[in-house]
Amino acid sequence: MRTLSLPEDARAELATMVREGYPLETCGLLVGRQANGQVEVQTVVQSRNINRERAEDRYELDPHDFLVTDKRARADGLEIVGVWHSHPDHPARPSETDRVAAWEGWSYVIISVTRDGVADLRSWRLDSEQFVEEQIQLCPR
Secondary structure, X not given: OOEEEEEHHHHHHHHHHHHHHOOOOOEXXXXXXXXXXXXXXXXXXXXXXXXXXXXXXXXXXXXHHHHHHHHHHHHOOXXXXXXXXXXXXXXXXXXXXXXXXXXXXXXXXXXXXXXXXXXXXXXXXXXXXXXXXXXXXXXXX
């Protein structure tokens, strides 16, 4: 099983962002490095969800936010290694919509959130058009 290393403070940031965005889907990018089947997240960046028609159960990353994040990551010697988004009142499992929109080679962190806060956080990777779960390893910064 592939491993995604996530700093504890980045996990806390994700929890805050999805709680503040609830009941709408919140989304953003994972920035870090990946090599030899391991993904190391350095930072999480929130993006605007520009899906206004179905923001309660769909997300669409703002292309401008993507470009700005990519430029900053490259300047720091990093890269975008994946996407994160919330599933309000739903499990932290990818939907068919998530699968169709996903790119191979990236990690997809999904956070299940309810009105009481984060219920679950899991990471997935597309492999031959199917999602495979990644192990999340929380680590200090």
